[in-house]
Amino acid sequence: MGSTVFDSVLFRDMFGTAEMRAVFSDEALVGRYLEVEAALARAQARCGVVPKDAAAAIDTASRSIVIDYDKLRHETEIVGYPILPLVHQLAAAAGDAGGFVHWGATTQDIMDTANVLQIRAALAIVARDLRDLRGILADLARKYRDTPMAGRTHLQQALPVTFGYKAAVWLSSIDRHIERLDQALPRILLGEFAGAAGTLASVGDGGLAMQTLFCEELDLHQPAITWHVARDGIAESVTLLGLITGTLGKIATDVMMMSASEFGEVSEPFVPGRGASSTMPQKRNPISSELMLAAAKAVRQHVAAMLDGMIHDFERATGPWHLEWVSLPESFLLTASSLANAKFMLAGLVVHEQRMRKNLDLTHGLIVAEAVMMAAAPKLGRQHAHDMVYDACRKAIEGGGQLADILAGVPEIVDALGSVAAIRRHCDPANYLGLSGQMVDRALQISAGKPAAT
Known part of the structure; x- marks a missing residue:
């Protein structure tokens, strides 16, 4: 039975995947060590440092060896690293070519x-x-x-x-x-x-x-x-x-x-x-x-x-x-x-x-107060528009009314926006999404590797 979430029968698939565990298992790691030792022997044979038949024997042994894991674990605990004990087993498996295993490496x-x-x-x-x-x-x-x-x-x-x-x-x-x-x-x-x-x-x-x-x-x-x-x-x-x-x-x-x-x-x-x-x-x-x-x-x-x-x-x-x-x-x-x-x-x-959509309506229109302010700003000036909308928001918060209804009772706002219908249009959150849609399109284009529109 396992002792950590990574090897636990209960938790291992919540904190890992079988596919990734296979990459980092003991068997896979030792297999990589053997793969590296064999690659070293092949490279050295290409250089003429190790006889070709010795490199071939080492390569074959690296693929067919049956590792004594109990012995490898015990010797690893003594040495502090697994390579020297593994080299002993690989050299033995390679027979006469064993003397060329791990040549020049650390x-x-x-x-x-x-x-x-x-x-x-x-x-x-x-x-x-x-x-x-x-x-x-x-x-x-x-x-x-x-x-x-x-x-x-x-x-x-x-x-x-x-x-x-x-x-x-x-x-x-x-x-x-x-x-x-x-x-x-x-x-x-x-x-x-x-x-x-x-x-x-x-x-x-x-x-x-x-x-x-x-x-x-x-x-x-x-x-x-x-x-x-x-x-x-x-x-x-x-x-x-x-x-x-x-x-x-x-x-x-x-x-x-x-x-x-x-x-x-x-x-x-x-x-x-x-x-x-x-x-x-x-x-x-x-x-x-x-x-x-x-x-x-x-x-x-x-x-x-x-x-x-x-x-x-x-x-x-x-x-x-x-x-x-x-x-x-x-x-x-x-x-x-x-x-x-x-x-x-x-x-x-x-x-x-x-x-x-329902959550958008929780604030009774306050979420789009900026929309009204910015629409009124060209005629009233930004700060004056801000102050008037701010006052309407305060009334909506304190009295619980709809922001659009309160703004409809402010003649300056009605005049600045042109009509009560315009106020209600600006107070609809769906009409104040900025460039959300265009930004989505741009992100999708870039993600797909296509030139993005500007």
Whole structure:
């Protein structure tokens, strides 16, 4: 049985996904170590440093070896790292070629490169899910382009917006994350083969050529110089996950608040029993959003740890490196969970348009006081128009009347707008949506990779 939410039978699919767990499982990690060792042997055979038949034997052994995990765990606890114990098992499996295993490499070469291979696989999952989410949000923005609702600032109704506008704002963030991920890959996907102090002294003059071939074997970028203690690429990958989950946490917060009984503007998809209470039969809690918010908070802590872990001492760190062993897999698992919940929740989001319209009327027209003020300003002057509308708002708040009715009794306002009908038209929130629709169109065009209209 598991002891954390990541390996718990009860919670693991709430804080991760099976697909992402497979990337970071022990078996997958050891498999990456073996993949790196085999790639090193093949590269060195291409350089003429390792006999070709020895490299072939090492490669075959790396694919067919049956790992003794109990022995590997026990020896890892003694050594402090898994590579030396693993090299012993691989060398034995390779027979006479075993003497060429791990030639000129150091433990961190293998572990760093294996981690980069894991990150590449994990980021491919994240990129796919982000693109799926982009499509879902684009559909929401398009469908609800002109659906008016209350825009809120400081938790109070401010001005009308549309739900499509809100979804397009979410979409724009996801678009930027996709762009960030694509731009970050060349900085993150670096191979590492540099030897004990990073100088390749163990392999001599041909070391950089050997490093080039090693990176080619794994389809990774060759670094400008050793990055054993320059951890910005690894930290960037987790920081990127912090940005992604931060956006998902913002979306989750909006959905949770809009799902509150007092708002009632959206509901998460209905699944029998999901979000149910053990004592209150009426409850339908926004579970997906809650998990998305929890993931954002947890990944944020890992971002801080990774930034702290960048501070390595000299040419090999005495501890900060180990932080990555904790933060890297957990951050990807939490991000995968958050993306999966976002896709499920937003694809099936129930939008209550009538309740959005009803909520717009809660302030009896006060939400569009600015609309009346700006319409009257050309004739009355902005400040005078502001003062007159402000006085009408005060009367509406104190007396509970409709703003349009109060303004209709102010001759200067009627004259400035031209008629009582014009006052009522300006007091309709649906007529004061600004450029919400055009902004949605622009965001959709940019998201689709098309030139945006100006």
